[in-house]
Amino acid sequence: MLTKKQLDLLTYINKCVQRDGVPPSFDEMKVALDLRSKSGIHRLITALEERGFIRRLAHRARALEIVKLPEALGGAPTTGFSPRVIDGDKPSAPQPANALPIEAVHAMELPVMGRIAAGVPIEAIQHASHNVAVPGAMIKGPGEHYALEVKGDSMIDAGINDGDIVVIRETNVAENGDIVVALVEDQEATLKRFFRRGSAIALEAANPAYETRVLPSDKVKVQGRLVGLIRTY
Numbered sequence: 265m266l267t268k269k270q271l272d273l274l275t276y277i278n279k280c281v282q283r284d285g286v287p288p289s290f291d292e293m294k295v296a297l298d299l300r301s302k303s304g305i306h307r308l309i310t311a312l313e314e315r316g317f318i319r320r321l322a323h324r325a326r327a328l329e330i331v332k333l334p335e336a337l338g339g340a341p342t343t344g345f346s347p348r349v350i351d352g353d354k355p356s357a358p359q360p361a362n363a364l365p366i367e368a369v370h371a372m373e374l375p376v377m378g379r380i381a382a383g384v385p386i387e388a389i390q391h392a393s394h395n396v397a398v399p400g401a402m403i404k405g406p407g408e409h410y411a412l413e414v415k416g417d418s419m420i421d422a423g424i425n426d427g428d429i430v431v432i433r434e435t436n437v438a439e440n441g442d443i444v445v446a447l448v449e450d451q452e453a454t455l456k457r458f459f460r461r462g463s464a465i466a467l468e469a470a471n472p473a474y475e476t477r478v479l480p481s482d483k484v485k486v487q488g489r490l491v492g493l494i495r496t497y
Contacts, residue, residue: 266334272297273308274317278330287328303410310373372400380412380445380455398431402492408434419455422470424493431492443490449483458486
């Protein structure tokens with residue numbers, strides 16, 4: 265069963281293919297569904313692909329192909345959602361009697377929206393560079409999600425290292441102590457702990473080598489909150 269947004273997107277893609285012979289661009293889909301960012305389109309497309317309605321084709325512009333349509337759009341009845349699972353090697357040794365069963369972990373694909381500074385702020389995040397698969401359990405709470413590559417070591421005491429991928433939930437509000445993506449003066453983005461101090465905002469590092477930055481509240485915009493981390497060794 266598709267959500268309303270998923271059905272709306274599939275309807276729009278099908279309409280464009282029937283009318284123009286090619287799928288719409290991500291920007292066209294974002295406008296058609298009235299979404300604030302393309303990360304929401306990435307999530308919807310991933311969900312439609314997992315449910316077998318569309319297929320992404322490699323090395324082709326606007327590389328989407330409709331595989332089937334739901335009943336609402338004149339397709340054959342479906343029996344429900346069956347996620348595709350990549351089987352790994354089965355364990356050779358017996359598991360302890362109290363061990364939990366090994367289950368497939370559902371993964372979702374998120375856009376990596378560039379690099380985020382865990383140190384001195386760098387230029388603001390704007391465009392997706394590639395996608396990354398993340399466990400579905402990291403997608404927490406309402407709102408769109410995206411990923412960023414960490415640059416710098418100012419958050420190492422919070423377990424966030426240079427080169428890590430952080431998973432961010434889009435939000436413009438934060439509680440004291442939250443690790444957030446903060447946009448400074450509409451120009452620089454940084455990953456820091458958020459604290460409100462009267463009419464000012466403190467952006468605190470998790471490394472004693474970096475000083476806490478205290479800025480007027482109108483100079484700082486929260487763009488997201490940390491909900492997960494991926495590390496590659």
